[in-house]
Amino acid sequence: MSLRPRRVAAVMATTALVISMMANPAHAVFDPIGTEPTGPYAQPVDANVPKRGCTTTLSDPTNASSSIPAVQVIYAWHDGNGNNYAAFVERIAKIVDRMDWSVDESTNYDQHINLSCRTGYNTSTYAGYAQALVIPEKIENGVIGGETPPDVIADDLGAAGYDNANRRYVVFEDFDGTGTAHCGPVCVGTADEWDSGTLLHELIHLHEVDHAKVTEAGIDEISDVMTSQYNDWQLDADFNNYYDPSEPAAMLYTSKYPDPRKLNVAGYSVFTTPTCCDVGYSNDLLTAQERTIEAEAPYGYPSSFTVSGGGWMQVTPPGPDNQVSARYYDGRRSLTMNVQSYADGFVSLTRRPPVTAGQRYKFFARATTGTSGNVRLRMSWYNSSGTLLSSTDSSLIALNSGWQEYSVSGLAPTGATTVQLSVMTPSGQTFAYLLDSLQLNHCNNGKTTDGCRLDA
Numbered sequence: 050m051s052l053r054p055r056r057v058a059a060v061m062a063t064t065a066l067v068i069s070m071m072a073n074p075a076h077a078v079f080d081p082i083g084t085e086p087t088g089p090y091a092q093p094v095d096a097n098v099p100k101r102g103c104t105t106t107l108s109d110p111t112n113a114s115s116s117i118p119a120v121q122v123i124y125a126w127h128d129g130n131g132n133n134y135a136a137f138v139e140r141i142a143k144i145v146d147r148m149d150w151s152v153d154e155s156t157n158y159d160q161h162i163n164l165s166c167r168t169g170y171n172t173s174t175y176a177g178y179a180q181a182l183v184i185p186e187k188i189e190n191g192v193i194g195g196e197t198p199p200d201v202i203a204d205d206l207g208a209a210g211y212d213n214a215n216r217r218y219v220v221f222e223d224f225d226g227t228g229t230a231h232c233g234p235v236c237v238g239t240a241d242e243w244d245s246g247t248l249l250h251e252l253i254h255l256h257e258v259d260h261a262k263v264t265e266a267g268i269d270e271i272s273d274v275m276t277s278q279y280n281d282w283q284l285d286a287d288f289n290n291y292y293d294p295s296e297p298a299a300m301l302y303t304s305k306y307p308d309p310r311k312l313n314v315a316g317y318s319v320f321t322t323p324t325c326c327d328v329g330y331s332n333d334l335l336t337a338q339e340r341t342i343e344a345e346a347p348y349g350y351p352s353s354f355t356v357s358g359g360g361w362m363q364v365t366p367p368g369p370d371n372q373v374s375a376r377y378y379d380g381r382r383s384l385t386m387n388v389q390s391y392a393d394g395f396v397s398l399t400r401r402p403p404v405t406a407g408q409r410y411k412f413f414a415r416a417t418t419g420t421s422g423n424v425r426l427r428m429s430w431y432n433s434s435g436t437l438l439s440s441t442d443s444s445l446i447a448l449n450s451g452w453q454e455y456s457v458s459g460l461a462p463t464g465a466t467t468v469q470l471s472v473m474t475p476s477g478q479t480f481a482y483l484l485d486s487l488q489l490n491h492c493n494n495g496k497t498t499d500g501c502r503l504d505a
């Protein structure tokens with residue numbers, strides 16, 4: 050193993066402790082012919098999957114110290130099943146291309162995986178590209194007649210020189226192995242069930258993203274590649290668990306309370322910098338603060354929000370774990386609206402995001418109450434003079450004790466240039482509810498029935 054800078058070694062050691070706790074249960078059955086995830090909609094057929102291609106090419110892939118951070122793809126084999134590299138190399142490259150497609154197609158941001166290749170192959174042909182991309186490595190200490198654990202693979206790669214801190218190793222196991230993310234001495238995302246959802250899931254684990262932490266609050270989370278990788282390929286559709294390409298500097302809690310780690314996969318060093326805008330499954334027209342109410346102290350006045358009518362609001366104070374979202378979800382803060390009965394009450398985003406007349410938009414929010422009460426979601430459409438044109442309301446929602454997601458969608462009417470988002474409470478009620486996880490989707494993906502992302 051080559052010498053690493055001290056700082057990097059410390060980071061790697063920390064990572065190893067963390068990631069050993071987030072590994073998937075091992076799969077008992079070796080099955081390299083995995084099934085691709087099909088949610089939230091089908092991936093393209095093989096011929097139409099964009100070829101990602103090589104981002105960086107090295108004559109010696111074990112000497113990557115001067116290279117940009119990138120993913121190195123490994124085909125791992127041992128004497129149990131033998132070396133089937135020639136048979137599998139193009140299949141593996143296609144799965145990697147699907148991983149890249151999934152990152153890019155998840156949102157309206159253009160973002161890709163940096164892939165490391167080796168010289169000596171004609172990458173203008175798919176066969177040559179596949180051989181440049183995928184490196185075969187025999188795992189000498191692989192378990193024959195049993196399951197090979199990930200640390201054996203990481204040790205083997207490290208001993209073979211694949212140990213650079215600016216590489217993340219995506220390992221296709223041609224033997225009974227595990228679907229796991231493991232760091233130490235090198236960071237490997239492994240799978241013996243080969244599909245793009247599983248390998249992307251493990252690659253994202255290497256950036257210290259846990260399985261969706263919101264499961265700790267017992268809510269219905271939008272399934273995605275970190276919660277349902279066998280079914281779903283997309284990343285964090287509501288931009289609040291681990292991935293917000295619109296604000297790579299916005300940090301999100303990625304594990305259960307009280308774990309303090311915060312990050313944003315949009316800043317993953319082996320990914321390209323996200324650039325706006327193209328068409329993808331999800332998008333959001335809000336800022337991270339508007340979406341998650343995270344930058345505030347408990348009891349404070351939530352910035353970016355305005356109250357009118359019956360009620361008053363505050364950043365949710367600390368409280369019981371099973372009720373108060375201040376500890377759960379995105380920034381571990383939420384907004385509390387204390388509803389008063391004398392008039393309709395409104396919590397509104399102060400800023401009115403721009404819209405295009407004739408286009409469809411969908412407003413999502415999560416809300417919960419420890420008692421009971423009714424709310425509506427409202428989109429109020431304004432023209433360029435700031436005159437209210439019309440509004441679109443959801444049906445009446447009876448809140449419950451779960452952090453359920455609610456939504457309303459509507460077409461921006463002729464003349465509309467902005468929309469105000471509100472949660473309103475009809476008069477005559479006295480109760481408190483908690484609000485969090487807002488999103489404004491521009492419904493233009495062309496792949497779902499109404500062009501919006503799906504509800505949780």
Ligand SMILES: [Zn+2]
Pocket residue numbers: 071072073250254260
């Ligand atoms: Zn996992």
